[in-house]
Amino acid sequence: MESANELIYVVDDDRRVRTALSALLRANGRDVQTFGSGGEFLDxxxxxxxxxxxxxxxxxxxNGLEVQKLVNMDSRIPVIVMSGRGDVQSAVLAMTGGAVDFLTKPIHEDALMRAVDAALARARVFHKEAKDVATLRALYRSLTPREQEVLPFLASGLMNRQTAEILCITEYTVQVHRGHIMRKKRADSFATLVRQVGKLEIEISPATTSDA
Known part of the structure; x- marks a missing residue:
């Protein structure tokens, strides 16, 4: 179980439910923060x-569906929804909105921990992806303005000669920029560079006539 630097948020207007869930999760080695309303959590x-x-x-x-929608717009936090029995329509809407699981009250410990383990496993993936993209953005910002301009043309599959013609620079200049880009982006192959550009969703800038 990977619990270091991991956190579970519990949002419920019933203080007794918050207390019970918090105690149960902490007994299973989890760190917990509780909130009495969706607004309190979002703020x-x-x-x-x-x-x-x-x-x-x-x-x-x-209500929970409104909170879930706002959370999905603002961040990538996996959501486990819970409610009383017979609330099938809300369960369907929550799962359609991307919830990891739907739990009915009273919640059994095994079901809760299975859902939490699944949610945190998904959260670890999201967290790693976010860190990877942040690193790629920092490397992209290390490029010169001309290198940033050249990069998407190369990544789109254009030859050095074609890129040079579009940007009105020499083919040799494109080759030099390409070497600098590969080094600064820490790309061990051109295929790796293309994948990096895809993750950053870089758009091709309009061609300019200035050289660098």
């Missing part, structure tokens, strides 16, 4: 850690 600080959200669907004011 709070969410740390840059591997995390998942256990969210009650039936709450006064902002």
């Amino acid at each position: 709070g600080t969410r740390w840059n850690v591997v995390a998942c959200l256990i969210l009650d669907l039936r709450m006064p004011g902002m």
Whole structure:
């Protein structure tokens, strides 16, 4: 179990439920933060850690489905939804919205921990992807403006000569830029460079006539 630097958020308007879930999760070695409403959770600080959200669907004011929608717009936190029995329609909507699991109250410990393990496994993937993209963005910013301009043309499959014609520079200049780009982007192959550009979703800039 990978629990270091991992966090579980619990959002439920019922204090007794929050207390019970928090105690159960902590007994299983998990770090927990609890919130009495969706608004309180959304207004709070969410740390840059591997995390998942256990969210009650039936709450006064902002309900769980509304909170889930806002969370999905703002971040990639896997959501486990919970509610009373017979709330099939809400369960379907929550799962359609990307929830990892739907748990009915009273929640059994085994079902809860299975759902949490699945949610945190997904969160680890999201966290790694976010760190990888942040690293790629930092490497991209290390390129000169001309290298940033050359990069998407090369990654799109154009030959050095074709890129040179579009940018009105010499083919030799493109070759030099290509070597610098590969080194700065830490790409061990051209295929790796293409995958990096795809993750960054870099668009081809309009051709310019200045040289570098």
